[in-house]
Amino acid sequence: MSHGVVTLWITGLVAAAAGVALAVTAMPVSGQAPRAAIPRTADGKPNLNGIWQALNTANWDIEAHTARPALAMRPGPVVPVPAKEVLAFGAVGAVPSGLGVVVGGEIPYLPEARKKKDENQANWLTRDPEIKCYQPGLPRATYLPFPFQIFQSQSAMFVAYEYAGAVRNIYLKDPGPPETDSWMGQSVGRWERDTFVVEASGFNDQTWFDRAGNHHTEAMKVTERYTLTSPDHIQYEATITDAKTFSRPWTISMPLYRHVNANAQLGQFKCVPFVEELMYGHLRKTPLP
Amino acid sequence: MRPRHLTLGAFGFAALAASLLVTNVAAQAPAGIAKPAVASAKAGTMPRTADGHPDLQGNWSNATVTPIERPPGQPAALSKETVAKIEKGVVDRIQRLAAPSDPKRDAPPQGGDGSTGAAGNVGGYNNFWIDAGDRVAVVNGEYRTSLIVDPPDGRVPALTPEARERQAARVKRFQQFGEYDNPENRPLAERCIASFGSNAGPPMLPNYFYNNNYTIVQTKDHVLVMTEMVHDARIIRMGKQHQHPPAHIRPWWGDSIGWWEGDTLVVETTNFHPQQIFRGASDTLKVIERLSRVDADSLLYEFTIDDPATFTRPWSGEVPFEAQNELVYEYACHEGNHALSNVLSGERSQEKARDAAKKSLPRQ
Amino acid sequence: MMRIAFSILAASLVLASTVPVAGHHAFGAEFDPNAPIKLQGKVVKLEWVNPHAWIHIEVIKDGKPEVWMVEGGTPNTLLRRGLTRDSLTLGTELVVDGYQTKDHSLKRANGRDVTFTDGRKMFMGSSGTGAPKDGRDSTEGGTKKPGGR
Numbered sequence: 001m002s003h004g005v006v007t008l009w010i011t012g013l014v015a016a017a018a019g020v021a022l023a024v025t026a027m028p029v030s031g032q033a034p035r036a037a038i039p040r041t042a043d044g045k046p047n048l049n050g051i052w053q054a055l056n057t058a059n060w061d062i063e064a065h066t067a068r069p070a071l072a073m074r075p076g077p078v079v080p081v082p083a084k085e086v087l088a089f090g091a092v093g094a095v096p097s098g099l100g101v102v103v104g105g106e107i108p109y110l111p112e113a114r115k116k117k118d119e120n121q122a123n124w125l126t127r128d129p130e131i132k133c134y135q136p137g138l139p140r141a142t143y144l145p146f147p148f149q150i151f152q153s154q155s156a157m158f159v160a161y162e163y164a165g166a167v168r169n170i171y172l173k174d175p176g177p178p179e180t181d182s183w184m185g186q187s188v189g190r191w192e193r194d195t196f197v198v199e200a201s202g203f204n205d206q207t208w209f210d211r212a213g214n215h216h217t218e219a220m221k222v223t224e225r226y227t228l229t230s231p232d233h234i235q236y237e238a239t240i241t242d243a244k245t246f247s248r249p250w251t252i253s254m255p256l257y258r259h260v261n262a263n264a265q266l267g268q269f270k271c272v273p274f275v276e277e278l279m280y281g282h283l284r285k286t287p288l289p
Numbered sequence: 290m291r292p293r294h295l296t297l298g299a300f301g302f303a304a305l306a307a308s309l310l311v312t313n314v315a316a317q318a319p320a321g322i323a324k325p326a327v328a329s330a331k332a333g334t335m336p337r338t339a340d341g342h343p344d345l346q347g348n349w350s351n352a353t354v355t356p357i358e359r360p361p362g363q364p365a366a367l368s369k370e371t372v373a374k375i376e377k378g379v380v381d382r383i384q385r386l387a388a389p390s391d392p393k394r395d396a397p398p399q400g401g402d403g404s405t406g407a408a409g410n411v412g413g414y415n416n417f418w419i420d421a422g423d424r425v426a427v428v429n430g431e432y433r434t435s436l437i438v439d440p441p442d443g444r445v446p447a448l449t450p451e452a453r454e455r456q457a458a459r460v461k462r463f464q465q466f467g468e469y470d471n472p473e474n475r476p477l478a479e480r481c482i483a484s485f486g487s488n489a490g491p492p493m494l495p496n497y498f499y500n501n502n503y504t505i506v507q508t509k510d511h512v513l514v515m516t517e518m519v520h521d522a523r524i525i526r527m528g529k530q531h532q533h534p535p536a537h538i539r540p541w542w543g544d545s546i547g548w549w550e551g552d553t554l555v556v557e558t559t560n561f562h563p564q565q566i567f568r569g570a571s572d573t574l575k576v577i578e579r580l581s582r583v584d585a586d587s588l589l590y591e592f593t594i595d596d597p598a599t600f601t602r603p604w605s606g607e608v609p610f611e612a613q614n615e616l617v618y619e620y621a622c623h624e625g626n627h628a629l630s631n632v633l634s635g636e637r638s639q640e641k642a643r644d645a646a647k648k649s650l651p652r653q
Numbered sequence: 654m655m656r657i658a659f660s661i662l663a664a665s666l667v668l669a670s671t672v673p674v675a676g677h678h679a680f681g682a683e684f685d686p687n688a689p690i691k692l693q694g695k696v697v698k699l700e701w702v703n704p705h706a707w708i709h710i711e712v713i714k715d716g717k718p719e720v721w722m723v724e725g726g727t728p729n730t731l732l733r734r735g736l737t738r739d740s741l742t743l744g745t746e747l748v749v750d751g752y753q754t755k756d757h758s759l760k761r762a763n764g765r766d767v768t769f770t771d772g773r774k775m776f777m778g779s780s781g782t783g784a785p786k787d788g789r790d791s792t793e794g795g796t797k798k799p800g801g802r
Binding site: 387388389390391392394395396397398399400401402406407408409410411412413414415417418419420468469475479481499500517615616618619620621622624625626627628631632634635636637638639 | 679680681682683684685686687689690691700702703704705707722724725726727728729730731732733748750751752754755756757758759761763764765766767768769770771772773774775776
């Protein structure tokens with residue numbers, strides 16, 4: 001079936017592009033890296049400390065997509081053209097292509113949820129929480145076009161994201177079910193041999209997976225797997241389960257690359273002041289024209 | 290009707306303390322900076338990380354009723370008996386405010402209910418939302434009346450003439466705006482850009498309201514201190530080989546470099562953000578922090594403010610950080626910030642009403 | 654009590670900072686002391702968010718239902734006392750006194766005092782004092798381990 005062929009092709013290309021030898025659907029990555037190759041902490045665990053970043057276009061759209069003029073479009077005389085609000089960006093506002101990071105190619109939406117995704121995409125400018133500098137949630141925080149830093153000690157695993165100062169304390173001891181909904185969820189992590197597995201839940205329904213309108217409800221659970229495949233690469237997988245939105249769990253997979261420059265430092269992107277004109281400009285004493 | 294207030298706060302503390310002191314029998318604090326806290330715990334009892342340094346990790350709170358500056362007329366430390374009375378007074382007050390109200394009560398008074406400070410003449414909200422701390426700060430066995438220990442009077446030193454001029458210029462610049470004209474004219478905390486007071490610092494001070502919690506994670510090369518409000522992650526680069534960035538690079542919370550002196554973590558921060566002006570400080574402000582483990586349940590946090598362009602002398606403080614067996618919860622502020630739009634739209638609406646009233650006045 | 658404490662802080666911070674103080678925001682910036690209000694109605698929605706929780710109650714005004722938003726504090730302090738959003742069930746009747754936002758069209762007020770219809774305070778939790786357990790109170794069992802995880 002052509003769809004299946006295309007899917008396999010995309011999957012294969014993603015794997016090849018990532019430099020990972022194995023098809024991501026088939027084999028678990030844990031245990032593949034030779035023990036001697038990866039840095040370890042004093043207690044023998046793979047050492048995930050460092051500054052990491054994804055190098056793909058997942059934040060634009062986690063499914064495969066071709067390049068197009070803009071995220072917000074309107075009908076044009078011949079073909080759709082960028083919406084007025086984004087026209088001035090020109091090529092800077094254009095969407096780059098991507099082969100997608102979804103294992104199997106397509107997100108298995110329930111029919112109503114697929115409609116909502118399409119509506120989200122059509123209303124991107126008013127609905128994407130990234131525009132308002134809202135906390136990105138998971139797994140989007142991982143593949144935003146900004147680095148993040150992992151702090152790993154014997155008693156803690158903490159992630160600080162450059163984007164909007166988002167943070168995540170991955171508890172090594174389960175504190176019990178989340179007591180409230182949050183943007184970044186509640187994460188509990190454990191080692192399974194050389195893979196760090198995180199179970200995250202307690203999300204609100206406000207975050208998206210990307211700029212294409214892919215969404216979820218507060219029922220979502222995310223299971224992440226972090227595996228050092230070399231001193232400077234983590235293979236990252238995240239499985240999303242949300243029976244209110246998807247017909248089955250589905251997984252994304254991508255490599256994360258270490259910032260290897262000697263003076264690598266996490267920057268700051270505290271974007272709340274950047275969006276005040278957007279969100280509150282109309283409430284100024286003298287709004288701008 | 291009795292005015293309502295939100296927290297006990299510094300003077301409330303002072304008033305209680307003053308009313309309970311019969312004679313001044315409390316020990317006088319020695320002049321100058323108190324000696325460093327209890328030296329490293331007996332060998333074998335200090336928890337250490339894999340690289341041999343004291344383990345400072347965990348969730349901590351610096352909530353206290355002890356104010357930053359010593360209220361006038363107070364000794365540096367109080368007796369145990371006085372403290373017990375103060376702390377009981379705090380608990381009693383909380384319980385009193387928790388007592389049931391009359392369900393048939395009227396709306397509060399027209400013109401305001403007389404409450405002041407943060408309660409803003411509108412009575413704020415119920416006290417059960419507040420969690421300001423209910424303990425006097427204890428350092429070296431002393432029950433402190435201020436977090437500032439040097440100068441010996443426990444108060445921020447005088448500003449230099451240069452600092453006063455900078456102040457005046459800043460005030461003048463801001464007087465061109467009404468305080469509700471633009472979002473940029475509102476406090477950083479109301480805009481959800483930073484916490485209130487100097488919660489994240491440095492120096493990391495309690496805010497005397499709530500959520501005075503921190504998470505510390507230590508690795509070989511970094512120490513991370515996350516402040517609950519507003520999920521601010523201070524990343525301290527460890528090792529004297531690090532250098533501060535050029536003077537024009539000024540991140541939020543400044544740039545921090547840390548190192549160990551024996552069992553004390555020392556952190557030096559410079560390059561403070563131009564909008565995070567700590568008590569009038571200049572762009573040459575340097576803050577030195579020292580963090581050490583006192584016992585299983587507490588850290589001692591010491592800070593020194595060094596800014597000759599602003600303060601007539603350096604000044605220092607000591608703040609106990611208590612272990613929290615509680616989670617630090619997400620404080621996503623901007624995402625739910627109805628308050629800021631209420632403040633701005635409120636003022637716009639009142640301006641309109643004032644303009645309409647003016648227009649409807651008969652011509653003179 | 655608070656007024657003097659705050660004005661000490663405020664006085665020094667006014668000298669220090671560029672903007673009028675109130676480290677957080679003074680309620681006086683948001684609510685109108687000339688617009689007192691008393692509300693009684695059933696909870697229809699709870700926004701368990703920071704910086705302020707908002708309780709939506711449906712009151713009956715002139716025979717018609719009207720939803721008002723009542724501002725509370727940070728839910729984080731309540732969570733640490735074991736109180737969650739579910740601790741206040743939808744449909745519970747509340748009595749609120751407070752002041753409207755300066756923009757009267759918004760139907761919002763501060764929860765100056767929010768109680769049940771029998772006068773008990775809305776969120777009190779088991780200890781009632783709100784004091785975090787810290788091992789120093791001998792009536793509370795167990796020693797505390799730092800970490801909280």
